[in-house]
Amino acid sequence: MKPEERGPYLQSLLEQKSTGEVREYFASLHPSDVADLLEDLNEDERLWVLSILPTELASESLAEMEEAEHPGELLTRLDPDRVDELVAELADDDAADLIGELGPEEQARVLSTVEGGDEIQELLEYPEETAGGIMTRDLIAVPSGHTCGEALDEIRRQAAEMEDFYSIFVTDRNGNLRGVVSLQDLVLAQPGTPILEEVEDPPALVSVETDQEDVGRALSRYNMASIGVVDPLNRLVGRVTFDDVIDVIEAETTEDILRFAAVSDEEEVRGGTREAIRSRLPWLIANLGTAALAASVVWYYQDTIDAIVTLAAVMPIIAGMGGNAGTQALAVTVRRIAVADESLTERWRVVGKEVVVGLVNGLVLGGILALAGLFLAGQPMYGLVVMMAMWGNLIVASFAGAFIPIFLESLGVDPAVASSIFVTALTDLAGFFLLLGLASALLL
Template sequence: MSEALDHVDRMVELVRSGELSAFVRRAHDYEPADLADVLSALDDDERVTAVQALPPELSSQALAEMPEEAHAEDTLAALDPGRAAEIVEELEDDDAADILGELDPIKQERILAAIEHRAEVDTLLRYDEETAGGRMTTHLVSVRDTATAAEALDEIRRQAEQVEEFYQVFVVDGDRRLVGILPFKDLVVSHPERQIREFMADADISVPPDLDQEEVARLMARYNLPSVAVVDEAGRLLGRVTFDDVIDVVEAETTEDMLKFGGVSPDEELGGSWTEAVRSRLPWLSINLITASLAGGVVFLFQDTVQRTVMLAVWMPVIAGMGGNAGTQALAVTVRRLALGLIPRDLFFQVVRKEVLVGLTNGLALGAVVGILAALTGEQARLGLVVFLAMSGNLLVAGFAGGFIPVLLDRMGVDPAIASSIFVTAFTDVCGFLLLLGLAGWLLL
């Protein structure tokens, strides 16, 4: 890792010192992802200078590999439209659409106007970037279902010159409807005059262009597909989504879910300024303040109980904290299962039942420990019983909340990753204080 960082630092220093010839010469030895790290480490103006110095075939590959927060689109927009068009023409059409799609319409059109063959990119720009259509490339290899094995091989060789990488050969009819997938092994060993429709595999799996990218990724992972065909309502082949695009989808969706789970807006950029972070997080903290006030209200209602049994103040954060942790555990498992599509409607109550049983069992075990400690350290032995019951009950409640709330929100069309944690934490805090202070008022006073 340190050696890779040294290489990045050396390349950055070449740009900053104006040694662009040496920079370009060394850039030819870099993988696109490594060159993207170099560009990402540069300031905006320096990045534009570096991209202008690089040949279009190198700069295009590096821009395509740059992380989202580095804003490759801004670098492209800062170039002369002619130069930007040269770079875009070197990009795969899906990468070009991804980058240009981040620009405002005026800047986008200025670059597109300078591109000689813009139809493919225009087509992809019509789709939402988080759908199969937005992720697909129109560059693929396809053959007619009437072809022989020899004709198919000739056609594959011809098309392969225009397609950088392909993992499947799609078979289409005269109206370009997808009718099958051509197995490479069968194609190679078949008699040259054999019709490919005799040995092609059925095209059982395809996706519409408006399908969410997360569903596409889940489908490809489930069936171990190197690529999946995108077809319109009539079954006509529009393009394909490849596994490298799916890797990007999984990374993006996982990052988004992690940020949401922590109460951070997915729009917050990891490399953004502290003021942007404040604007992103303050609204969620404000909502959390309101829910936390509910727990404070419970303590206020039982203030006489707390004043008369001071040892309760020792156990209040323990009961609330353990409930919050148990709820977060149940919540994390449930949200993940929802994200993977593993909770059909008929299993809803089974999921909640499991989390309740887990919470109750853990509550009884941990409640026994803290109950004994409370009995030994408190002024009244019955304090141990109060703490035991409160801990057991709150972890049971936490299991219920962590299993029920995210599924309920999902059924209501609300993203459970972004809203569940606030409600689960508030629920366990309120119930924990109610159980501890209510039982204390009943059994101790």
């Protein structure tokens, strides 16, 4: 069955309320696909399906649902015994994500009844966007005194309950990490070899407080499937796996693109109308202020426009092209900061590069516009003013597009907050000032 046929088929099953067939149908699907189908159902249907599905499938599907669909809230409406069953089947990090959505009282109520509630509670205490907030405590740890054979027996014991562990952590009696070893190397080694002869230093470790973006950077830099997380006493307390990192990268990308366009990062891409209005209106109102500033420059030069009314037609060209060039420089610089590991000195050189780009592109665009102006208006001086305004504004635009994010980064502020809206406001201001100021000085 094609993915788009699944929904209608499910609807026909739901109408018949045939528990057996619904169960059987879902059992043939991956939890991620079940989650997609659940997202298209109404709340009563979701609750009914979750109550009849095999527990493992129900809990994994719940974990795969989009955050925007608030899967955690379903836990408050299901039968408490069923909630216990579902939470017991979940990986601890998935359980923490679901329960973390609830209000404090509901959290306490769910956590007090479920098995392992204390451990989930501990995970909930780490801030959401840190290694602690995304890690799982389920990992394979083998004592450093073991041989490879003993380690394999230990792994067989520990791994029975675990989906994928990727690497095996070797710890001493204080819980400090002595190294990692892959199952592959253990299987290939002689059973009698001490495990410490097979361990390697992991290429990177992170601490519980590490920002999730940095966790992703370390894991992706060293091509690790999972990365260990240590507490302030350097004891191994969890691990983050590549699939969490892929989710983080997706979320951070969305955040960067939305911020770039001045949309609050609280807006869910799949969110509703009300949320969209709430998240965007404050930015637009703030921008009304900066736009008024640009408008006041025009207001100030009213007499100039009154004398040469065609300037009103040139104004948006100068301002708009500046906005576009500034947005280009901003996008490249913000992205460069996000992906390239560079020193601050190297970064500042980017500003120089962008100014040169602005100088060249501004000269070309200014030249084209001057020729057009000369052709239309027949006045060389008019062409010169237009060219100088365009040239100047492109230099301002390129400088601002590169300088602002690098400056913010050097202050420790996320450079992605340098949204294109504010660069555009600046290039409007500069463009009007250059064009009208030069015109009033040279043409009147």
